[in-house]
Amino acid sequence: xxxxxxxxxxxxxxxxxxxxxxxxxxxxxxxxxxxxxxxxxxxxxxxxxxxxxxxxxxxxxxxxxxxxxxxxxxxxxxxxxxxxxxxxxxxxxxxxxxxxxxxxxxxxxxxxxxxxxxxxxxxxxxxxxxxxxxxxxxxxxxxxxxxxxxxxxxxxxxxxxxxxxxxxxxxxxxxxxxxxxxxxxxxxxxxxxxxxxxxxxxxxxxxxxxxxxxxxxxxxxxxxxxxxxxxxxxxxxxxxxxxxxxxxxxxxxxxxxxxxxxxxxxxxxxxxxxxxxxxxxxxxxxxxxxxxxxxxxxxxxxxxxxxxxxxxxxxxxxxxxxxxx
Amino acid sequence: xxxxxxxxxxxxxxxxxxxxxxxxxxxxxxxxxxxxxxxxxxxxxxxxxxxxxxxxxxxxxxxxxxxxxxxxxxxxxxxxxxxxxxxxxxxxxxxxxxxxxxxxxxxxxxxxxxxxxxxxxxxxxxxxxxxxxxxxxxxxxxxxxxxxxxxxxxxxxxxxxxxxxxxxxxxxxxxxxxxxxxxxxxxxxxxxxxxxxxxxxxxxxxxxxxxxxxxxxxxxxxxxxxxxxxxxxxxxxxxxxxxxxxxxxxxxxxxxxxxxxxxxxxxxxxxxxxxxxxxxxxxxxxxxxxxxxxxxxxxxxxxxxxxxxxxxxxxxxxxxxxxxxxxxxxxxxxxxxxxxxxxxxxxxxxxxxxxxxxxxxxxxxxxxxxxxxxxxxxx
Numbered sequence: 001x002x003x004x005x006x007x008x009x010x011x012x013x014x015x016x017x018x019x020x021x022x023x024x025x026x027x028x029x030x031x032x033x034x035x036x037x038x039x040x041x042x043x044x045x046x047x048x049x050x051x052x053x054x055x056x057x058x059x060x061x062x063x064x065x066x067x068x069x070x071x072x073x074x075x076x077x078x079x080x081x082x083x084x085x086x087x088x089x090x091x092x093x094x095x096x097x098x099x100x101x102x103x104x105x106x107x108x109x110x111x112x113x114x115x116x117x118x119x120x121x122x123x124x125x126x127x128x129x130x131x132x133x134x135x136x137x138x139x140x141x142x143x144x145x146x147x148x149x150x151x152x153x154x155x156x157x158x159x160x161x162x163x164x165x166x167x168x169x170x171x172x173x174x175x176x177x178x179x180x181x182x183x184x185x186x187x188x189x190x191x192x193x194x195x196x197x198x199x200x201x202x203x204x205x206x207x208x209x210x211x212x213x214x215x216x217x218x219x220x221x222x223x224x225x226x227x228x229x230x231x232x233x234x235x236x237x238x239x240x241x242x243x244x245x246x247x248x249x250x251x252x253x254x255x256x257x258x259x260x261x262x263x264x265x266x267x268x269x270x271x272x273x274x275x276x277x278x279x280x281x282x283x284x285x286x287x288x289x290x291x292x293x294x295x296x297x298x299x300x301x302x303x304x305x306x307x308x309x310x311x312x313x314x315x316x317x318x319x320x321x322x323x324x325x
Numbered sequence: 326x327x328x329x330x331x332x333x334x335x336x337x338x339x340x341x342x343x344x345x346x347x348x349x350x351x352x353x354x355x356x357x358x359x360x361x362x363x364x365x366x367x368x369x370x371x372x373x374x375x376x377x378x379x380x381x382x383x384x385x386x387x388x389x390x391x392x393x394x395x396x397x398x399x400x401x402x403x404x405x406x407x408x409x410x411x412x413x414x415x416x417x418x419x420x421x422x423x424x425x426x427x428x429x430x431x432x433x434x435x436x437x438x439x440x441x442x443x444x445x446x447x448x449x450x451x452x453x454x455x456x457x458x459x460x461x462x463x464x465x466x467x468x469x470x471x472x473x474x475x476x477x478x479x480x481x482x483x484x485x486x487x488x489x490x491x492x493x494x495x496x497x498x499x500x501x502x503x504x505x506x507x508x509x510x511x512x513x514x515x516x517x518x519x520x521x522x523x524x525x526x527x528x529x530x531x532x533x534x535x536x537x538x539x540x541x542x543x544x545x546x547x548x549x550x551x552x553x554x555x556x557x558x559x560x561x562x563x564x565x566x567x568x569x570x571x572x573x574x575x576x577x578x579x580x581x582x583x584x585x586x587x588x589x590x591x592x593x594x595x596x597x598x599x600x601x602x603x604x605x606x607x608x609x610x611x612x613x614x615x616x617x618x619x620x621x622x623x624x625x626x627x628x629x630x631x632x633x634x635x636x637x638x639x640x641x642x643x644x645x646x647x648x649x650x651x652x653x654x655x656x657x658x659x660x661x662x663x664x665x666x667x668x669x670x671x672x673x674x675x676x677x678x679x680x681x682x683x684x685x686x687x688x689x690x691x692x693x694x695x696x697x698x699x700x701x702x703x704x
Binding site for chain 2: 039088092096098099101102103105106107109110113114116117118120121122234235238239242245246249287289290292293296297299300303304307308310
């Protein structure tokens with residue numbers, strides 16, 4: 001393999017992790033900007049991925065449908081399930097003024113346990129097979145011939161990449177250029193003022209959490225699909241929901257910075273799979289476990305540098321108390 | 326006769342005083358919300374069983390309630406065996422809560438503690454007699470303490486949120502320990518070697534009560550930890566300072582309390598407790614081995630449930646830890662009905678969710694884990 005091919009495939013692999021990471025971090029952004037901390041993303045990812053894959057495998061078995069049309073059904077299911085599941089968190093944190101971290105922790109524990117329970121009760125196994133290789137895009141005619149961009153974006157990839165880019169742009173516009181975005185941000189900064197200005201804080205926070213659920217479920221599916229054709233719910237989302245939170249904080253709750261940091265984390269989290277391609281790494285014979293901790297250590301180091309002047313939404317994590325106006 | 330009456334009056338008065346002085350111990354309403362949460366969890370688990378395995382649902386529920394009596398003294402001993410480590414992780418999470426910190430990293434601290442305990446247990450057979458297991462336990466405590474110290478330091482110096490830092494450290498611990506097990510105490514297949522006989526925590530008399538169970542004196546270590554933490558929190562200036570920081574950081578700083586020191590020491594002690602829990606889990610003769618897999622150990626997360634149900638109070642933690650040990654033991658027997666232990670995990674997570682919703686059970690209930698904003702309205 002030539003040097004250039006190696007480089008392209010490294011970028012390719014990193015992107016397939018970085019994009020779901022970015023989607024989930026954006027999910028967290030919508031929720032936290034509205035004032036609700038959402039560390040349930042790991043559980044939401046698990047649920048989205050599990051149900052989407054579960055139904056895709058059912059549909060595939062019964063009708064033989066596969067390829068992108070099956071994938072779109074999966075995407076739809078992941079979004080719906082993510083929204084429904086996040087409603088539990090929204091109810092606890094908006095209506096019940098519950099401690100948001102505790103309610104989210106409960107959801108994170110619940111999701112994999114329930115998924116395994118369901119899978120075993122219905123199919124007898126905790127692992128589900130689905131035709132993920134039929135979602136693979138080898139190359140797109142014409143576009144894949146573009147130099148540099150062609151091999152990186154338009155060949156050996158999944159449709160997840162393009163949906164991810166679209167989500168990034170739409171999120172940016174929503175947060176900064178729409179009335180809803182302004183309201184969302186005001187509820188996360190100073191909900192009492194937003195309320196006084198006639199904004200329904202509860203409604204906006206519900207929307208924030210539900211959007212976050214939709215993107216979280218989608219991100220979960222997008223994370224699993226390129227990796228494996230057999231999903232085992234035991235491993236939930238492998239901690240990527242939490243990594244996405246770190247990306248969100250490092251990215252200072254801003255969409256394009258989130259993209260930047262998810263690319264960084266995407267690269268580091270795939271480094272253990274890529275040692276064979278990078279000669280100087282494979283010569284050093286570092287054990288895989290040590291390489292696997294690199295993304296987590298990088299996260300901590302980045303957080304050390306970014307946390308001091310953190311510009312997170314001021315009211316995130318606090319239940320709204322109209323009495324404090 | 327009259328003096329006796331006076332005596333009784335005096336006692337009742339002093340009792341009244343002690344209870345009115347410490348509203349946190351007269352748990353009353355708060356205990357009620359914990360009980361409702363438990364009830365909600367059990368009902369939800371039962372409904373799930375009814376939907377998916379209706380023929381076994383009632384039998385399943387019966388086993389959950391009577392699990393401790395399925396195999397006589399063995400299963401009763403096993404309740405203590407399961408309860409001991411989660412009491413200690415519950416103590417760990419609860420202790421950090423008191424300083425306003427959420428130690429979601431109990432599982433990582435427990436993992437490193439387990440590894441050190443097993444390493445010493447397998448490799449340091451040269452230590453004589455009782456010294457072996459004592460050193461193994463102390464090693465685990467130290468390892469856990471270091472793993473708790475790191476996020477404490479990061480929080481105090483760099484304002485890194487402890488939730489994110491400890492989660493990252495959980496995964497780092499998991500991979501490091503997998504590597505450590507494989508390169509030092511690997512049995513060649515999938516897990517760590519069994520620890521030497523001398524490294525197993527002695528039964529300390531429990532063998533007379535539960536001869537068939539592999540319960541160890543780890544339960545007593547857990548009870549000792551509960552007592553020590555109770556004394557530290559309720560009877561010492563240091564504990565008061567920690568709680569003050571948890572209630573209101575700014576006010577504590579104004580009162581001259583070193584808030585950074587409090588954060589670091591709180592996390593370190595929490596870590597040490599979780600490390601101890603690791604030793605308690607793996608220094609038993611019951612075939613507890615660290616399995617090399619990319620999965621976080623569940624005892625740490627159970628600790629969160631225990632701390633919540635026990636309202637972070639050491640005695641409450643002891644009771645709720647026993648309760649969780651009880652239903653975890655039942656989960657073991659549920660497997661006979663082809664249920665998986667997942668049912669128990671679902672019940673536990675539902676309990677956590679509902680205890681977060683405690684407002685549902687009692688309007689105006691003050692969440693003890695929330696940063697204190699208003700204190701009015703509660704007597």
